[in-house]
Amino acid sequence: MITFYEKDRVFKLDTPHTSYLIGIVDEENFIGHIYYGKRLKESEASYLMRTGEPPFVPSQNNRERCSFHDCFPFEYPTGGLGDYRESCFSIRTPGGHVGSMLAYVSHEIIAGKPLLAGLPATFGSEQECTTLRIVCEDKYIGMQVELLYTVFADNDAITRSVKVINTGKEAFYLTKVLSACLDMDYRDYEMISLHGSWARERHIQRKALGYGIQSVSSYRGESSHQDHPFLALVDKNTTQEHGEVYAMNFVYSGNFRAQAEVSQFDLVRMSMGIHPEHFCWKLEAGESFQAPEVVMVYTDQGLDAMTGTFHKLYKKHLIRGEYKDKKRPILINNWEATYFDFNTEKLLSIAKEASKLGIEMLVMDDGWFGKRSSDNCALGDWKVNEEKINGGLKYLVDEVNKLGMKFGIWFEPEMISPDSDLYRAHPDWAIAIPNRPATESRQQYVLDLSRKEVVDYIYEMVANVLRSANIEYVKWDMNRQLSDLGSLSLPADRQGELYHRYVLAVYEMQGRLVKEFPHLLLENCSGGGARFDPGMLYFSPQIWCSDDTDPIERLEIQEGTALIYPLSTMGAHVSDCPNHTVGRVTPFETRGIVALAGTFGYELDVTKIPQEDRDMIPAQVAMYHKYNDLVREGDYYRIASCAQNHKFDCWQVVSEDKQQSLVTYVQVLNRANFKSKRILLKGLEVDTRYQVQFVNDEKVEPKVYSGDTLMKAGLLVPNPWGDFRSVLIELKAV
Numbered sequence: 001m002i003t004f005y006e007k008d009r010v011f012k013l014d015t016p017h018t019s020y021l022i023g024i025v026d027e028e029n030f031i032g033h034i035y036y037g038k039r040l041k042e043s044e045a046s047y048l049m050r051t052g053e054p055p056f057v058p059s060q061n062n063r064e065r066c067s068f069h070d071c072f073p074f075e076y077p078t079g080g081l082g083d084y085r086e087s088c089f090s091i092r093t094p095g096g097h098v099g100s101m102l103a104y105v106s107h108e109i110i111a112g113k114p115l116l117a118g119l120p121a122t123f124g125s126e127q128e129c130t131t132l133r134i135v136c137e138d139k140y141i142g143m144q145v146e147l148l149y150t151v152f153a154d155n156d157a158i159t160r161s162v163k164v165i166n167t168g169k170e171a172f173y174l175t176k177v178l179s180a181c182l183d184m185d186y187r188d189y190e191m192i193s194l195h196g197s198w199a200r201e202r203h204i205q206r207k208a209l210g211y212g213i214q215s216v217s218s219y220r221g222e223s224s225h226q227d228h229p230f231l232a233l234v235d236k237n238t239t240q241e242h243g244e245v246y247a248m249n250f251v252y253s254g255n256f257r258a259q260a261e262v263s264q265f266d267l268v269r270m271s272m273g274i275h276p277e278h279f280c281w282k283l284e285a286g287e288s289f290q291a292p293e294v295v296m297v298y299t300d301q302g303l304d305a306m307t308g309t310f311h312k313l314y315k316k317h318l319i320r321g322e323y324k325d326k327k328r329p330i331l332i333n334n335w336e337a338t339y340f341d342f343n344t345e346k347l348l349s350i351a352k353e354a355s356k357l358g359i360e361m362l363v364m365d366d367g368w369f370g371k372r373s374s375d376n377c378a379l380g381d382w383k384v385n386e387e388k389i390n391g392g393l394k395y396l397v398d399e400v401n402k403l404g405m406k407f408g409i410w411f412e413p414e415m416i417s418p419d420s421d422l423y424r425a426h427p428d429w430a431i432a433i434p435n436r437p438a439t440e441s442r443q444q445y446v447l448d449l450s451r452k453e454v455v456d457y458i459y460e461m462v463a464n465v466l467r468s469a470n471i472e473y474v475k476w477d478m479n480r481q482l483s484d485l486g487s488l489s490l491p492a493d494r495q496g497e498l499y500h501r502y503v504l505a506v507y508e509m510q511g512r513l514v515k516e517f518p519h520l521l522l523e524n525c526s527g528g529g530a531r532f533d534p535g536m537l538y539f540s541p542q543i544w545c546s547d548d549t550d551p552i553e554r555l556e557i558q559e560g561t562a563l564i565y566p567l568s569t570m571g572a573h574v575s576d577c578p579n580h581t582v583g584r585v586t587p588f589e590t591r592g593i594v595a596l597a598g599t600f601g602y603e604l605d606v607t608k609i610p611q612e613d614r615d616m617i618p619a620q621v622a623m624y625h626k627y628n629d630l631v632r633e634g635d636y637y638r639i640a641s642c643a644q645n646h647k648f649d650c651w652q653v654v655s656e657d658k659q660q661s662l663v664t665y666v667q668v669l670n671r672a673n674f675k676s677k678r679i680l681l682k683g684l685e686v687d688t689r690y691q692v693q694f695v696n697d698e699k700v701e702p703k704v705y706s707g708d709t710l711m712k713a714g715l716l717v718p719n720p721w722g723d724f725r726s727v728l729i730e731l732k733a734v
């Protein structure tokens with residue numbers, strides 16, 4: 001619900017458990033942030049903006065206007081006029097100046113949620129959500145800015161975005177347009193962010209927030225392996241179950257910055273948006289610029305509650321398409337099985353064996369097109385290599401279908417190899433700075449997607465392959481980050497638009513793809529999980545989580561990913577040992593149990609793995625079918641983190657009706673002479689009695705306990721014998 005209290009000039013945005021208050025102040029209509037936190041009954045908190053104490057508002061004390069600018073809690077701070085904290089917005093006017101200030105002009109409260117032109121965003125019907133549009137202006141520049149807020153009836157998230165309109169007569173340049181800001185009082189916060197590298201994505205970091213600026217960011221052209229477009233400020237005592245959390249997550253897949261600044265008055269400014277580095281957008285008179293959306297979550301119930309809010313929002317109001325709420329086919333991908341060394345016979349031999357074991361889809365990974373026999377060449381030549389795929393693609397797909405399996409294929413549409421027919425024909429289609437040798441990465445360049453003819457050409461190449469056979473799944477990869485930003489089609493004063501235009505074009509292409517092929521299951525990927533973000537989830541219901549398939553490495557990766565994203569979105573496969581990334585040998589059973597927390601599939605040569613592993617596949621397949629509804633739809637809870645305790649990892653899913661639950665426990669290294677571990681379960685019904693069964697350990701007899709006992713007193717898990725062993729525990733209401 002959103003209400004405007006006219007007398008007090010206060011907007012009150014209410015979600016089921018939170019309130020967000022915005023105030024209009026003084027004769028100049030400054031827009032201030034009043035409050036974000038637990039739901040309030042009244043709208044009377046505008047005193048929190050401290051306009052009744054020095055330096056007062058400019059109409060009372062213009063002499064100290066600069067001080068006012070420097071401490072007022074701005075709802076959307078613009079820079080250059082005396083607010084010396086880092087702003088969210090910056091402009092270069094026709095005269096070359098940067099200062100701007102926004103004043104409230106009008107507002108409207110709309111049922112539903114308007115689309116954001118060209119951008120992925122959360123959505124909801126007129127019954128499900130309400131949107132506030134505040135129109136503000138800088139009359140000295142000739143610019144309107146619209147601040148957009150949406151609240152949902154069934155969710156505690158609030159979404160924000162910003163649109164800038166040039167209402168003047170001349171073009172100006174936007175050099176920074178962040179999407180959300182929270183100016184709050186500082187309360188001994190800690191900051192949680194996600195970091196990593198290739199094969200080590202989204203590890204959780206928590207540290208104290210100190211004075212000055214602290215930020216996480218990417219200017220790699222994608223959300224990246226390294227940092228993640230997520231930031232949470234939490235009370236230093238916040239745990240999984242208790243305490244305050246302010247979180248932001250960016251519905252965008254390109255450059256971003258998430259930042260917290262603690263200023264001289266112990267005020268904290270938390271912000272998120274497109275990274276201003278390398279960003280400069282020319283806005284002609286009459287044109288507008290739409291910044292992407294930020295999802296904000298507040299809770300006083302700890303990290304589990306934050307996670308639950310994000311998961312529910314994304315499952316219901318972000319992810320789309322046929323597979324959104326459906327079980328995904330169990331796939332087998334040939335990447336780790338064969339790398340580039342495969343042909344029709346090899347793929348069919350894998351498919352034949354896999355189909356006997358209950359696997360439902362064969363995915364042909366990198367290497368099926370052009371002259372691609374290694375990762376040195378041929379990106380852009382999206383024509384089937386019939387020397388390898390002898391008999392043609394349709395034949396292969398039909399043969400796989402005859403086995404009762406679906407067929408999927410890999411593409412890397414955004415790229416071009418210097419050694420490709422496409423590059424030889426169109427060297428100008430690669431992003432590069434003229435007269436400077438372009439920087440290669442994995443021996444490839446990035447296509448200049450700011451050019452419509454490039455997008456159209458590539459889209460048609462990809463779509464033609466998909467039209468040529470019964471292909472039901474696409475893995476859309478992106479294996480290098482952007483550099484050498486230069487487009488031959490953009491004028492000098494628009495080169496700073498390339499990063500954002502690139503992301504818009506990726507969205508446009510994927511939008512086209514899911515429209516033309518509505519039954520396709522799309523899985524995004526970027527050198528593993530470098531573009532695992534809400535922007536991509538708008539197009540694909542699942543994303544490859546990491547190239548690291550070792551189940552122990554995966555514990556930390558999947559914990560960080562599941563902090564924000566539903567388990568239904570996490571691409572997770574069972575692979576062969578020694579693991580190709582870390583060389584670790586783990587039980588096949590544990591590999592299956594860890595992959596069960598994601599989309600589930602195999603990444604191995606099923607004709608070559610040890611017989612005892614192969615024998616376990618039908619049972620794993622059955623386990624997937626038995627538990628996937630629960631894993632996909634249930635509420636996720638974190639019970640123990642091996643990243644923190646270095647000994648074991650444990651998480652739990654509980655069905656919405658609380659009748660069923662699954663607990664996964666993974667031991668890292670076993671230790672001598674230890675007692676069983678006591679774990680406190682979560683999310684159960686206090687008065688319900690549950691039968692507790694150790695699914696993969698028949699020696700432990702099923703027992704019945706109440707939800708109350710299991711949550712308060714806990715459950716004992718016997719130490720498994722051996723390293724990297726895992727335990728799956730099912731709970732059923734009796």
Ligand code: GLA
Nearest residue numbers: 335365366525526527528547
């Ligand atoms: C990326 C993906 C892998 C695989 C290779 C193919 O690294 O993450 O799964 O598809 O590309 O080149």
